Amino acid sequence: MAVRHFFLILLVVTTWAFNNVAVKWGLGEVPPLFLTLMRFVVVALILVPFTRVTREQLRYLVPLAFTFGFMHFSLLFLGLKYTDAGTGAIVVQLGTPFAMILAMxxxxxxxxxxxxxxxxxxxxxxxxxxxxxxxxxxxxxxxLLCSAVGWAVSNLIVKKSPSIKPLTMTGWLSFLAIPIVGLSSFFMESGQLTSLVNASWRGWFAILYSAICSSIVAYSLWYGLLRTYNVNLIMPYSLLTPVLSVIMGVLVLGDSMNIFKVFGSLLVVAGTAIAVINLRNLRMHARLPKLKRLR
Structure with missing residues (x-):
């Protein structure tokens, strides 16, 4: 792997990890469902005008707007309202083994x-x-577990759907999720617009960072790397995201550490790594450059 690509991977997982810190900042000033709504509005405004989808693709994007837009993101933001950034990131990491179970x-x-x-x-x-x-x-x-299930179900829908470009999917998912999350916020929260008007830089930073940096920029880089390298070589690096979230939560937000959090995090990350990392493919991929040099 080229050195620049390695650092791009680290940039992506760090961006995703810091997203939990940014969201925690935003949740201190803006209700969680409304924060999710504003995130989708920003993403949709940036991407939808420049992308197009077919009627066949819409058949899959509509359920994805619920499973990924509402279940995953809205419930994640709700859960993060009441727990710390690291714990939320660790529990939602279970979306990967959940997806494997559902696929089976x-x-x-x-x-x-x-x-x-x-x-x-x-x-x-x-x-x-x-x-x-x-x-x-x-x-x-x-x-948080329901958020992980939403991510897992979304993966199954994507696997069955026709080919959709990543940024197109991101933009239209966000657009179609707006009414779902908007109605949820309307009926379950109050003072949304007032909170947004009175929000400090942290509230606005959370919205813009989550929408632009975490969604649009990071995912664009990630999918670009997946087109260049074997999936089994790239995916294990995503396991760094919850680990970095725990570290950033402690350093930036002053989150506490305890024995349950330490051992629980280790079990979740280690178990997920065992489940998803194909050691045979990794060894074969590592040998390819050597074989090429021998030719």
Missing amino acids: IFLQEKLSLVQMLGIAISLSGVVVLAGSPTIPTWWVLCL
Whole structure:
């Protein structure tokens, strides 16, 4: 891997990790559902005018607007309102093993014993995290788990959908999610516009950073890297995101650390790594440059 691409990967995962810090700043000033809504509005305004979708693609984008737009993002922002940035990022990381389980059930994709062991380890990490004081009550954990399920279901829908360019999908998902999240905010929250008008730079920074840096820029770079390198070489780096979120939460937000959070995080990340990293493919990919030099 080229050195510049390695640093691009680190830039992407760092951008995603800091998004949790930015969102926590925003949640101190703007209601969570309304913050999610504003994020989608900004993304849609930037991308939709320059992209087009077909009627066939819309059939898949509409359910994705609910599973990814509402379930994943709205419930994540709601959960982050009541827990710290690192804990939220760790629990939502379970979206990866959840997606593997759903793919096995609905798409008949096979899981190896090693993958099932990894999934079991990652799920045990949630049991440990449940005892952490950073998760104040059971329903906060449920919100974050539902957010992870939304991400997992979205992956299944994407796998069955026709080809859609990443930025096109991002823009139209955001556009179609606006009425869903907007109605949720209207009925469940109050004082939204007042909070936005009175928001400091942190509130506006959260909206713009989440929309532009985390969604548009980071995902553009990520998909570009996926076109250049093997998926099994790139995807493991995404596991750095929750780890960096925990570190940034402690350093920037002053989040606390405890034994439940430390061991629960280790179990979730280690279990997910065991489940998703294909060591055989990684070894083969590492050997390719050597083989090319011998030719």
